[in-house]
Amino acid sequence: MLGGTVFQVSGMTCSHCEASVEKAVLTIDGIKAVKANASKGEIKVKGILTDEVIEKIKEVVSEAGFLIKE
Numbered sequence: 001m002l003g004g005t006v007f008q009v010s011g012m013t014c015s016h017c018e019a020s021v022e023k024a025v026l027t028i029d030g031i032k033a034v035k036a037n038a039s040k041g042e043i044k045v046k047g048i049l050t051d052e053v054i055e056k057i058k059e060v061v062s063e064a065g066f067l068i069k070e
Contacts, residue, residue: 004046
């Protein structure tokens with residue numbers, strides 16, 4: 001799927017949190033852009049979002065100390 005989607009993320013409270021999540025997600029192959037918003041508790045991700053990429057997003061967000069809500 002080419003395009004973008006919004007993931008709800010818990011635990012982000014500041015711009016540093018946003019930067020940490022964005023940096024982590026941008027390391028994934030196929031990701032074109034990421035914008036985190038702590039006040040909304042979400043990240044917007046654009047790129048080729050296969051099932052494998054979505055699982056990797058969940059993994060790197062978790063490693064950064066946050067949780068994607070299912």
